[in-house]
Amino acid sequence: MHRTPRLFLFAAPLAAVPGRAVAAGMPQLNVHDPLLIGQVAWGAVIFAGFYVVLSRSALPRIERVLSNRRTRIQNDLDIARRAKAESDRASAELLSTRHEAAAQARANVERIQNEARLSAETHARETAKRLEAEVANAEARIAQSREQALSSLPAIATGTAQNLVSRLIGEQDEQTVASAVKRASA
Numbered sequence: 001m002h003r004t005p006r007l008f009l010f011a012a013p014l015a016a017v018p019g020r021a022v023a024a025g026m027p028q029l030n031v032h033d034p035l036l037i038g039q040v041a042w043g044a045v046i047f048a049g050f051y052v053v054l055s056r057s058a059l060p061r062i063e064r065v066l067s068n069r070r071t072r073i074q075n076d077l078d079i080a081r082r083a084k085a086e087s088d089r090a091s092a093e094l095l096s097t098r099h100e101a102a103a104q105a106r107a108n109v110e111r112i113q114n115e116a117r118l119s120a121e122t123h124a125r126e127t128a129k130r131l132e133a134e135v136a137n138a139e140a141r142i143a144q145s146r147e148q149a150l151s152s153l154p155a156i157a158t159g160t161a162q163n164l165v166s167r168l169i170g171e172q173d174e175q176t177v178a179s180a181v182k183r184a185s186a
Contacts (some may be wrong), residue, residue, distance in 0.1 A: 157181045 029161065158174075159182045166172045 048155070154181055154185055 158178050161181055162172060162174060162177045165177055
């Protein structure tokens, strides 16, 4: 801070110089003017002073801000790269898991289809066996009923023949009708 008042001490005489220089025209272009050397010297001193002040105070702050910014941007880029790598890894893992799940689902569907097919085949075999047993039972009952019908046929035939003979002739000879039915069925 003590440098700032010294700067004003140098700037005060410089402020008086332009008044005389303006009267002569454009003194900054007049290289023969003795004031030009002073202006150049004072300009160099002022420039050096500004350079020193800026290099000691403002420029380090700006450099720190730029450095912090550069560091923050680099850190953010590193974080983004890591996040992208993790995202790619998670995406690959998800894709792998999806493929595994699809393969497992296909295997489960095939297993369930095979089980259903075997169950249907077993049920069909059991149904066929049951139906065969029922058909055999029905054939046995039919054969039994046929045998019963055939065994009762001579009695029915004898009864029917006796009825016919008694209606036609009016007589009933059971012995003769029974022997005639036996001879006809033999």
